[in-house]
Structure formats: structure tokens, C-alpha cells
Amino acid sequence: MKPKLLIARAIFPEIVEKLSNYFELEENQDDIIFSETELVARLQGKFGMLCTSSARVNTSLLSQVPSLKVVSTIAVGYDNFDLAACTKFGVMATNAPDVLNETTADFAWALMMATARRVTEAEHWLRAGHWEKWSYNAFLGADVHGTTLGILGMGRIGRAIARRARGFDMRVIYHNRSRLDPSAESEAGGAIYVDKETLLRDSDHLIVVVPYSAAAHHLIGEAELAQMKSSATLVNIARGGIVDDAALIRALQEKRIAAAGLDVFENEPRFNPGFLTLSNVVLTPHIASASQATRLAMANKAVDNLVAALEGRVPPNLLNNDVLQKTSIE
Numbered sequence: 563m564k565p566k567l568l569i570a571r572a573i574f575p576e577i578v579e580k581l582s583n584y585f586e587l588e589e590n591q592d593d594i595i596f597s598e599t600e601l602v603a604r605l606q607g608k609f610g611m612l613c614t615s616s617a618r619v620n621t622s623l624l625s626q627v628p629s630l631k632v633v634s635t636i637a638v639g640y641d642n643f644d645l646a647a648c649t650k651f652g653v654m655a656t657n658a659p660d661v662l663n664e665t666t667a668d669f670a671w672a673l674m675m676a677t678a679r680r681v682t683e684a685e686h687w688l689r690a691g692h693w694e695k696w697s698y699n700a701f702l703g704a705d706v707h708g709t710t711l712g713i714l715g716m717g718r719i720g721r722a723i724a725r726r727a728r729g730f731d732m733r734v735i736y737h738n739r740s741r742l743d744p745s746a747e748s749e750a751g752g753a754i755y756v757d758k759e760t761l762l763r764d765s766d767h768l769i770v771v772v773p774y775s776a777a778a779h780h781l782i783g784e785a786e787l788a789q790m791k792s793s794a795t796l797v798n799i800a801r802g803g804i805v806d807d808a809a810l811i812r813a814l815q816e817k818r819i820a821a822a823g824l825d826v827f828e829n830e831p832r833f834n835p836g837f838l839t840l841s842n843v844v845l846t847p848h849i850a851s852a853s854q855a856t857r858l859a860m861a862n863k864a865v866d867n868l869v870a871a872l873e874g875r876v877p878p879n880l881l882n883n884d885v886l887q888k889t890s891i892e
């Protein structure tokens with residue numbers, strides 16, 4: 563008999579087919595977001611779960627699902643996993659990094675360009691039938707080329723964003739927990755390491771790419787926004803909660819910064835409605851990695867992790883290595 567797997571969200575049919583070679587599946591192609599109670603019920607007797615960031619895996623859940631051995635998210639971000647709890651309950655936790663770096667970097671650029679050049683604002687105006695004549699000062703925006711790009715968080719995605727800046731003759735500055743070595747800086751568009759204050763003060767366009775953690779909560783708040791140029795744009799493709807959305811709305815209303823491009827929000831998908839009253843924001847529904855090829859590649863990574871766990875191998879993207887002491891995997 564095959565071990566049982568819960569596919570907690572809707573997923574590509576070819577991924578379901580692939581998984582069915584290894585597991586007895588319970589699917590959710592209606593894409594219902596299960597509450598913890600529903601997840602607990604569905605996870606009874608399951609060996610593993612394929613999930614997304616919507617599934618919270620913590621002590622409360624894990625203490626009720628003793629059969630569970632592996633949780634595999636189709637995302638690079640794993641702030642929904644309490645890794646210490648996973649280890650305590652002997653559950654391997656895995657994510658799906660790397661394959662999304664370039665696609666996500668492309669999208670950071672799309673948001674930055676759209677924000678600086680007021681693309682969606684202009685389109686809404688056109689669609690509403692307001693366009694009667696060409697005007698020299700219609701939708702004047704900010705240049706991207708030749709300006710200073712600031713990157714907060716210089717991991718793999720941050721570096722992919724930075725590399726693209728070469729083609730736009732930009733000066734790239736960054737702040738990160740640790741400084742990159744000189745060759746990595748040179749590959750990343752000649753990025754220059756600066757302290758957080760300098761990053762906020764000097765960036766014409768600031769992109770936030772840090773992973774969410776308790777320490778990163780409201781890393782960009784009232785005080786940080788106050789240090790930015792009034793002409794600056796801010797892009798967040800990382801996670802909701804890293805930017806204080808209420809403070810950002812105030813800053814945008816009062817034009818203390820020029821505009822923002824946001825793919826992630828606090829409390830998404832029920833984000834702060836204040837954003838909808840603003841014309842100087844570009845809003846997208848957490849789609850930075852959403853190209854057909856990349857989402858499929860992420861799902862395939864998640865499958866590889868599950869199959870490795872099933873076959874007694876170390877999953878390639880294991881997040882809690884210390885769990886190995888509690889499993890039969892060598």
C-alpha cells in the first residue's frame with residue numbers, strides 16, 4: 563500500500579499525476595483554504611503534505627497529526643513553518659528555492675518600472691475614457707535608468723535584481739545582514755554595501771527582498787519611510803509584514819514618498835483598503851514568481867522533496883537538518 567499524502571491546495575494536473583506514482587492522494591483541486599481543524603482532520607494517517615504558505619504548521623497542528631513525517635511547501639518563503647516544532651515532532655520541512663530567482667527578479671523590475679512610470683494609473687485613466695488629447699505633462703513619472711537602485715536583502719533574488727541594473731546604467735546599493743564578498747558584489751551589478759540609513763536616504767528606487775521573520779517585522783515603518791527621498795519609490799516583493807502598511811499608506815497619502823509597488827501585504831488577501839484609495843500605488847496579488855514555467859518548476863521541487871523523504875533520502879531542500887537525528891534517514 564502506498565503511503566498517504568494530502569495535497570492541501572490546487573496544483574498542476576501533471577504534478578498530481580506524478581505524485582500518484584508514489585502516494586495515495588487526497589486532493590483539493592477546489593482550492594479551499596483549510597482551517598487548522600480541517601487540516602488536522604485531513605492529515606490523519608497521512609505521511610506527508612504538499613502545501614503553500616497558507617498552511618500554518620506549528621505545535622498546535624503537529625501535536626494532532628502523529629503520522630506526519632514531511633511537509634513540503636511550493637514556495638521559497640517558509641515563515642508558515644515553525645521549524646523548531648517540526649523538528650520536535652520529527653517532521654521534515656522543505657521549501658522550493660532557486661528556480662524562482664530570475665522570474666521573481668523580473669517581476670520586481672516590472673513593479674519598479676510600472677510604479678516609477680505610473681503605468682497602471684495611466685491605464686486606469688485611459689480605460690475610464692478620460693483621454694481626449696496628448697499633453698506634455700500627462701503622467702510625468704520618475705526615470706529608472708541612471709538612478710540609484712537600493713536593495714534591502716541581498717540573497718539570491720536580490721542579486722538577480724541587481725544584475726539587471728547594469729542594462730539601465732544604475733548605481734546599485736544594498737543592505738543585508740552580511741556583506742557579500744567582492745566577486746559577488748561585482749556580479750551583482752557592482753553593488754555597494756551601505757548601512758540601512760544610507761540605503762533609505764540615497765535610493766531613488768528601493769526594493770525590499772528580505773525573508774519574513776519576527777526580526778524583520780515592520781523593518782520599513784514610519785521612521786524608515788521618513789528617511790526616504792520624497793521622490794523615491796518603494797517596491798515590496800518579499801512578504802507582508804516587513805513593511806508597515808498603515809505607515810506606508812500615510813506616507814503615500816502625504817506624498818512623503820512618491821509611489822509604491824506592492825505584491826505582498828499584511829493580512830493578505832484581506833489587505834488594508836486604504837491602498838485602494840491611492841493612485842500612487844501599483845498593487846498585484848502575490849504573483850512575483852507566477853510564470854507558468856517557474857510555478858511548475860517550484861511544484862516539481864516540492865515533489866522531489868516529498869519523494870526523497872519517502873525513499874529514505876535527505877530531501878534536497880530540507881530546512882530543519884537537525885530533524886535527521888530523529889528520523890531513520892542518514
Ligand code: DGY
Binds near residue numbers: 615636
Ligand atoms: C514564495 O515562493 O515564497 C512566494 O512568495 C510564493 O509564496
